[in-house]
Amino acid sequence: MKTKTLRQDKVNVITMGCSKNLVDSENIITQLMANDFEVDHDGKEDANVVIINTCGFIDLAKEESINTILTYADKKNKGQIDKLYVTGCLSQRYKDNLEEGIPEVDAFFGTMELPGLLNRLEADYKHELIGERFITTPAHYAYLKISEGCNRTCSFCAIPLMRGDHVSRPIEELVASAEHLVRNGVKELMLIAQELTYYGLDIYKKRALPELLDALCAVEGLQWIRLHYAYPSKFPRNIFDVMAAQPKVCNYLDIPLQHASDAVLKRMRRQITRKETEDVIAYARKTVPGIAIRTTFLVGHPGETEEEFEELCEFVKTMRFERLGVFQYSHEEDTIAHDYPDDVPAEVKVDRANRLMAIQQEISLELNEARVGETLRVIIDRKDNDVYVGRTEFDSPEVDNEVLIPAKDIYLRTGDMIKVKVNAATEYDLEGVPVA
Known part of the structure; x- marks a missing residue:
């Protein structure tokens, strides 16, 4: 036996x-x-x-x-x-x-x-087990990968070498995953992909992110849906229409722009110009008033001159992004840019990254200070000593702003969604108190 x-x-x-x-x-x-x-x-x-x-x-x-x-x-x-x-x-x-x-x-x-x-x-x-997943994040939020791989040919990026071509997951499979996660306590889903806006082109022969969002919004118990890693070129603008119409879709978009100089964008093979980028952002802000736009920029790409970098700085000052990160160019084997000389010295890359983040720090402080007096919906992520730490719909975990709430005389649970009146602000955090 x-x-x-x-x-x-x-x-x-x-x-x-x-x-x-x-x-x-x-x-x-x-x-x-x-x-x-x-x-x-x-x-x-x-x-x-x-x-x-x-x-x-x-x-x-x-x-x-x-x-x-x-x-x-x-x-x-x-x-x-x-x-x-x-x-x-x-x-x-x-x-x-x-x-x-x-x-x-x-x-x-x-x-x-x-x-x-x-x-x-x-x-x-x-x-x-397809559709089921143990999560390592706090129980109230999870990441939902809607596709794998990428068909873009950005000069600096090695992701297609490691992840292959774009492959979308069917809507019904993603809805089943979302339902499983919600049954296990998830209230917020972060939709992630190498290229979010490409979703559906391979299996539905059209960009199907709006249809996916509508299907996910129908999942009972799901509170927030957040969009990460959208490519700006040929951006399907009906995504903003869904965002405006569906309360569950956070007024938040992570859209890495990488640069603002047309010359650098061309060398990066980003298939977009500064003017086209500005048009996408303007449409987003018009269609979804109050949208928080998170972006990232890459400094030190081969050939980037001081003048081109200054153009990027001026662009950031003008656009006043709500959230922003900076990467320094890394010379990656087998990428298109690897054939170019890595001609921006390391210390210049560091200096440019620091200068750009200093500009953003001022913008972030001004935008946060403008929130003082507002009442915002906040999800509680954790308790740190004598404060609860939460986020608004304008913030993703670990990379964005947090809301700090004094823990004295109140009891909140991780995953609670509450209203908070903002009474103070710093460059990257808000402070407030719960209100009825």
Whole structure:
């Protein structure tokens, strides 16, 4: 008579990089738990099996991923763990080099090789789990990846090399995922993709993000839907019409613009001009009054002159974005820009990034101070010592502003949605008190 073998392995899944990687790690955890593994995420040191989900986006991210692999390779050499596996973007892109350089790793897997990873752990890939996912975020919010890959050809970007061509998930599958998440306490969904506005072109032969939003808005119990990583070129403006019509869709858009100089945009192969960019932003602000626009810019791209950078600074001052981040150009192998000389010195890249963020800091302070006296809907993320920390619909977790609420004499739960009257502001935070 066959008896079930009790598993002794405990797995620690470590996630590097972006929210899209986090979703991949959550899918790994879901499959392992369904196979009766004990699993931690970025967990304690008592796991004997470690899976590192790596990032390979830019030099700093690659360095962090490699250092993490080396740390756990050393632990394996010392007998502190038994098995070490590596997956994700870095592994997809540099598998051969990594296998040669870090032989302590038991196996490397690419971004789309979850069944192979599970097989190595003697676990079954359970197709019936499609739509279900264990989440590592606080229980009231989760990320929903609506597509994989990217068909764009931006000169600086290696993501298509690591993630492949754009592949959309069907609307009914995404709705089922959303319903599962809401049943488990999720109130806010962050829709993520390499290129959000491309959604549906491959399977529906049209840009279908508005239809997806309408379907998700019908999910009972879901409160907020937030849009991340939209490409500005040929932006489908009916998305703003849905945003204006559907209360569940946050008045928030993450739309990386990368630059404002036409010459730099052309070298970046962004397929858009400054004027076209301004038209998209103007339409958004007209159609959705009060919309918060988050964007990112890339400084130090090959050939970027001081004059072109100053044009970017002037653009930021004029547009007054609600949220803004800055990356420094990283010279990535096999990208189009790698054929150009990396001719902006490192110290200049740092200086330009700092100067641009200094401009944004002033803008952010002015915009936040204008909120004083307003009453805003806030979702509570956590309690830090003597304050509750929440966010408005204009803010995404970890990257945007927070709302600080004194905890004395009041009791709030994580995930509560309350009204808060703003009574003070700093560059990146609001302070306020709950009101009825």
